[in-house]
Amino acid sequence: MFEVERRGSVVRLERVSAVDRSDVREPAYCPRCGASLAPRENLVQEYWVAEETRFYCWCRTCGFAGDVRFVERVVSHEVAE
């Protein structure tokens, strides 16, 4: 289950597959130069690794190529006491 806000109220949805796109938005701008990635001459390619949605992006303006990953929870190591 996951939650999304829709028209001001929170709706609980059941995730039907790991690739449900309803909670995912494509990166709109290049993380390096800020150019719009919307023109089709750029590449914003969605793919999945386990539960994670990634977007491989190539920016025609500056040549940046790399993954943009949406992070729901940041998990780090515990500092040893």
Add this chain to the structure above:
Amino acid sequence: MLTRVGPGTPLGELLRRYWYPVAFTSDLSPIPTKKVRLLGEDLVLYRDGRGTYGLLEEACPHRRASLVYGVCEEAGLRCGYHGWLFDEQGRCIEQPGEPAESTFKDRITVAAYPVQELGGLLWGYLGPEPVPQLPRYDVFAWRGVLRDAGHCLLPINFMQIMENAVDPHHVEWLHGRYFSFIKGLAGEDGPKTFSRRHLKIGFDVFEHGIIKRRVLEGETEDDDDWKIGHPLVFPYMMRVGGGGHHQMQIRVPIDDEHTWFILYSCHKPGDLTVEDDRPVSYEIPWIDERGQHIVDYIEGQDIMAWVTQGRIADRTREHLGKSDLGVILLRKVFLENIARIEQGEDPLAVVRDPHELIDLPIERNKFGAGDEFALEFLAMGSSRYSPQKERIRSLYLEAQAQAQARQRAEVGARGA
């Protein structure tokens, strides 16, 4: 963006920077004209009485009749309808029905493209000048090898075939597990060399395309499958082979929804050479009399996977995973090179320097199977439709016998 190949489209303009096979040389006998469709353009290929090849726009500019039904004169191609004559530059050099003093013909041209012959194929170039070199990739330029070329016209866009070329994982499933399943239904054994599990795949862009690498179960990065790999030759070919069988898989974009698929093979096991090196060409069937895909051979399985995706695969409904990174890389490389030509640069793998031969990297010990790879590929692949399949098989058996005799002699010499 990455499926439209016609003139004026971004991909079509990129693809026009390369030479394409348009026919086998043998296709122009006994009739010296052939209809050709390439990158969405209808053309006529011909050889005139001097032996000059021409590749012209198909429709005669007079009344639009097809020049495929023309007359090959000593110099040029004459329209069968009213006799207008064109040379290989596309110039109209005769208009028999017009007054003798008329200069009308001087104002008439048809689109004309350069043609070259290499490896028993006729190649055409539809792009802008300066015309690049026709790349003399190893399999096309070698002498003294046994050549064999199965081919078919497929009702699909070429890009889904190219994406298959950077998808190593499909081998263990489509040609391994699925093939074994099909063979099992017939009470036969499946292939041995195609079933091994992929542990790792990798891709490197190089000057002629993308090198594809894999580590199979039981292998390390020191094995040929990783250390050497084999290339996707940008933008429409893939070089494969092993154990003396060398193949270029060619995917000629005919138009948005059709691809001419050619399996151009050279057989040179061991040190053996042959005299006749013109390719024997033949059609490979991929649909049976019930309209079902023929899936009991390797390329028939590939064709099933490509064709069942639809004429132009709907990428908005696909779900790519980490094992599809090669597909993603290929899409990026196409977009990068569309940008390069729009910036006035030559795209990847356009060759400008004159050369004798381009040696492409290729595994010697494919799938760690040694010489067995070639024999299994012969038995399980499209070569079964070749009119010279027995000759090819004999060549490999002869090479094996020679190698075994050499081994025995070496052992004998050591024993003495």
